[in-house]
Amino acid sequence: MALTGLREDTLKLILFGGKGGVGKTTCASSTGLYLAKDFKTLLVSTDPAHSVADSLGLKIGDEIKEVKGIKNLSALEISAEKTLSMFKIEYDVEIRRLFDTSTYLDKEDIDSILALPIPGIDEVMGFKTIVDLIEEGGFDKYIVDTAPTGHALRLLTLPELLDDWIKVMAKMRWKYRYMVERFAGKYKPDEADDFLLSMKKTVKRIGNILKDQQRCEFVVITIPESMAILETERLINNLSKYGINVRQLVINNVLESTGCGFCRERKKEQEKYINQIGGRFSNLKITITPLQSKEVKGIDALENFKEFLFR
Ligand SMILES: Nc1ncnc2c1ncn2[C@@H]1O[C@H](COP(=O)(O)OP(=O)(O)O)[C@@H](O)[C@H]1O
Numbered sequence: 001m002a003l004t005g006l007r008e009d010t011l012k013l014i015l016f017g018g019k020g021g022v023g024k025t026t027c028a029s030s031t032g033l034y035l036a037k038d039f040k041t042l043l044v045s046t047d048p049a050h051s052v053a054d055s056l057g058l059k060i061g062d063e064i065k066e067v068k069g070i071k072n073l074s075a076l077e078i079s080a081e082k083t084l085s086m087f088k089i090e091y092d093v094e095i096r097r098l099f100d101t102s103t104y105l106d107k108e109d110i111d112s113i114l115a116l117p118i119p120g121i122d123e124v125m126g127f128k129t130i131v132d133l134i135e136e137g138g139f140d141k142y143i144v145d146t147a148p149t150g151h152a153l154r155l156l157t158l159p160e161l162l163d164d165w166i167k168v169m170a171k172m173r174w175k176y177r178y179m180v181e182r183f184a185g186k187y188k189p190d191e192a193d194d195f196l197l198s199m200k201k202t203v204k205r206i207g208n209i210l211k212d213q214q215r216c217e218f219v220v221i222t223i224p225e226s227m228a229i230l231e232t233e234r235l236i237n238n239l240s241k242y243g244i245n246v247r248q249l250v251i252n253n254v255l256e257s258t259g260c261g262f263c264r265e266r267k268k269e270q271e272k273y274i275n276q277i278g279g280r281f282s283n284l285k286i287t288i289t290p291l292q293s294k295e296v297k298g299i300d301a302l303e304n305f306k307e308f309l310f311r
């Protein structure tokens, strides 16, 4: 079978996830080439390893760039670190005010708090960039090459953590607000309130699109090996806990040759795991892609690989 449904007009965001080394980047890049034939497509990497550039054999940066030689395909690498430092610069006044008015901390205390990471803020800001881009509507399709499982799950759970952080801050603000109202009469919301509200909205917007099955699809990649199956199960279960339903799975690196004794043995073992996958994930559509004799690198190899994904 092949990956399906990605051409639906309502479907905007396609994420590829799974364990490290199973072929996420390869599938994301191939899908980019496939969709770019008919849709204006943006390939986004959120994996700090940023291997989309290696996969395509091109340089990509933290600004949207057209992929040379491929009509309709652009690429972007989002650096969580950079988005975070920009966030801190952009909202410095608001965050300071938040602590200044809600706590008895002095400037030095606030400085040291600001140096601490706000939980999940870098991931959330990275995702905010994607959601902003989708809302701007410059492209028909947004393909995201995510970081390996653990990291991707962190990304999905951290909006909740950040949400808790926002709640605590909001509570402190309410106390402050109460005092102001009590002593000065009317309370006028300030930029710290606006900031909390806009953060809250951002977390909500991210959750909304990730959970919207019409607009977003999370494709899980795995390989026929026991460890990979366990991790795949964990990933799919955790995603569903956050309201993200996985509909299709790719089993990559599947041996086709039965030429030598070694290949036959390996193939037999792989078949055992492929059957296991079929049994455990019987509700998912499964696409099998073969192990190639060489790494799948560069446009030509990816064009070739995409035929397996979409045959
Ligand atoms: N079907 C395949 N056959 C041969 N090599 C593959 C195949 N799929 C991926 N690779 C290679 O395996 C390595 C890991 O793939 P990659 O897509 O970067 O994995 P991930 O993004 O999940 O870490 C890359 O060198 C890639 O070219």
Ligand SMILES: [Mg+2]
Pocket (backbone or CB within 6 Å): 024, 025, 026, 047, 051, 145
């Ligand atoms: Mg990768």
